Amino acid sequence: MKYYPLDIENMKGNKDVDGLIQAAKKGDFDIRKNAIKALGEIGDPKAVDVLVEAMPSEETAIEAIAALGEIGGEDAILALISGLGSSGRFSTLYHLHISYVLKNHKEQSIPHLLKFFSLYEDESYMKLPKENQGLSRKQSLRLRGGIAFALGVIEDIRAEEALLVALDDNDQNIRKASIYAVGQIKSKKAVEPLITALKSKKREIREAAAYALGDIKDKRAIKPLAEALRDKKKQVRSETKKALEKIGTQDALKAIESV
Numbered sequence: 001m002k003y004y005p006l007d008i009e010n011m012k013g014n015k016d017v018d019g020l021i022q023a024a025k026k027g028d029f030d031i032r033k034n035a036i037k038a039l040g041e042i043g044d045p046k047a048v049d050v051l052v053e054a055m056p057s058e059e060t061a062i063e064a065i066a067a068l069g070e071i072g073g074e075d076a077i078l079a080l081i082s083g084l085g086s087s088g089r090f091s092t093l094y095h096l097h098i099s100y101v102l103k104n105h106k107e108q109s110i111p112h113l114l115k116f117f118s119l120y121e122d123e124s125y126m127k128l129p130k131e132n133q134g135l136s137r138k139q140s141l142r143l144r145g146g147i148a149f150a151l152g153v154i155e156d157i158r159a160e161e162a163l164l165v166a167l168d169d170n171d172q173n174i175r176k177a178s179i180y181a182v183g184q185i186k187s188k189k190a191v192e193p194l195i196t197a198l199k200s201k202k203r204e205i206r207e208a209a210a211y212a213l214g215d216i217k218d219k220r221a222i223k224p225l226a227e228a229l230r231d232k233k234k235q236v237r238s239e240t241k242k243a244l245e246k247i248g249t250q251d252a253l254k255a256i257e258s259v
Contacts, residue, residue: 012041018046021050029059036067039067043070045075048068052064055086062094081098084147085139110154110158118165141174142173148177148178157185159185198228214244221247225240
């Protein structure tokens with residue numbers, strides 16, 4: 001069956017969810033996008049499954065994420081969380097969109113995010129929503145990194161303890177995402193671990209730690225950041241200078257001038 005724009009408008013007006021679901025599956029590019037948008041506007045939970053199917057597609061991912069956010073409810077929230085494990089050239093963009101949608105539903109999403117983030121540790125496997133059961137270790141690590149990213153975007157202090165634990169995670173991507181996240185939630189408890197991270201052997205970890213310390217703006221970081229201005233890597237030195245500028249005290253600015 002061929003669908004036309006007027007068909008989508010009529011189905012939306014009649015709240016024909018079944019018809020829109022079929023159009024979201026079988027229509028051309030524009031029809032699928034418009035059908036997905038219409039399903040979000042109607043807000044019927046029956047549409048969650050087809051929206052989950054649409055999320056991995058580059059053509060319809062953003063619309064599907066937004067529609068799931070409009071529908072809300074536990075199934076939609078779990079589906080969005082599962083999307084944080086996606087990979088590919090646009091994965092960071094998708095994760096950002098998902099994170100902002102989850103932020104709009106943070107009272108419902110935070111408990112699930114923290115549960116999934118904390119359950120997967122070492123060699124054990126995370127207990128995931130049905131659609132994510134059977135993930136490989138690599139996929140599960142990627143999902144946990146995406147959750148850390150989302151917790152930073154949401155900026156809720158309830159994530160602090162879980163993120164502090166993850167600062168020592170064995171996986172570098174999870175560790176780096178958690179470093180940025182504790183900065184975004186302005187965790188004072190993270191200052192000392194971040195100062196330690198400034199001496200990491202990994203350039204990306206040192207760079208992330210400097211960035212996070214700049215976000216937190218704690219005076220305890222001034223001296224360690226001043227020392228990091230002499231880091232052998234240009235990226236770390238640049239991020240350290242920005243961090244001291246963010247802190248902005250006389251001592252912090254003096255440290256920059258002294259190099």
